Amino acid sequence: MTDAAFFESPIIFMEPIPNFSGELQNGLLRGQAIWQTKGDRPSFGYTDREAQRIREYVINRGGFIYMPTHGNTEAAMQPALRVLRQILPEYHLVTIPQDHEIYNSYYGLSGPLRFPVRKMGSTILHHGPYRQLQGVFIDDRLAVLVDTEAMIHVMDGAVQKPFFGHYQDRNRILDEFAPAAARQLINIVVYAVTHGSISDYSNYIPASALADGEIDSAPKKAPNATSRL
Template identity: 30%
Template sequence: MKFFFTLYFTLFTFLLFSQEVAILKYKGGGDWYSNPTALPNLVKYCNDNIDTNINENIETVEAGSIDIFQFPLLHMTGHGNVFFSDEDAENLRNYLISGGFLHIDDNYGMEPYITKELKKVFPNSDLIEIPKDHAIFNSAYNFPNGLPKIHEHDGKAPQAFGIFHESRLVLLFTLESDLGDGWEDQEVHNDPEDVREKALKMGANIVKYAFEH
């Protein structure tokens, strides 16, 4: 017991002072590896514009690995199925309540799977829509109307949902926006520069919020 207390205290301390991000790999067959240029581009944008010093060589970590505790921010995306084992869910829960932050960006089609699996992580908590005046929408850049629309998909309004632990937002789920597509190299989706800029600025807000909270 003492070993695990010391271990988690050390990891918690690391989370408080680290400025690193990683891609979360999950089971179930979904394409966790989609948008390969997205996170590197966002990291470079943050380093250039909001005074972060994040390693631009992005690592991948598995949901059930203790390695997730090295990163105060994890990014997760995909189009399809997601599965968390009981061990994955417990590890993610410990990570999030210990100071970590998870951003899940629906790359179109992920929503029904991830919402089901998140009940394993927080059985007594539901995803709730984040109000437009929440700090995550103005931590670095101001988005008075909330989450920006980057890709059309079903043509629905973008929505930002979250899970809170002791009043702290620990998990952000972005739906009908597809921020990650906007972070990718311009030639991948041919998004106009102003659309990419909105995506990157909102991404910078997420990074800044995660590091400061």
């Protein structure tokens, strides 16, 4: 977070999680997660300087934060809310309207997707009966997206195959749902790189055109993605 390139990134991924300690199977790594949300401070991973840099990134530089949670109940949202209270206390978390641009920035979606596997036996994996995305708006720009349906975990679950034994059929559900999750994530990335002041493609020239010496005929801006659907 102290790297100068931090302010050049149009989107950053942040996943606040509850207190966790443990070790990997090979025993080489043990201890607590980086983004902590229990204790006196909202996150053990933040210093005051880091929190200020995040504020600079989001408010003044036009950066975008993607933050997944496992549901929209009070318990599921608490880690994200504690982090947001630390870094953006003057802004409110609100429900993103179903007709917001983020659902049509590349693919045409009818709204947010719903995490396909809600529980495993009596263990609840995803909390809340309804689907929605929440966010923080700064000057009418969506600056922080809280993905209460955690589409990123549909994608990594499709790769990791986390279910086994009696519940291994849930892996097939993730596989089938992964393309839809990918479309929503692509929309999020496209929105992030086309809003704010970090990404500026007004003088965009493809590397292939530079290599071929066709600078005069090369496009000077990124193509309009929606026109190619």
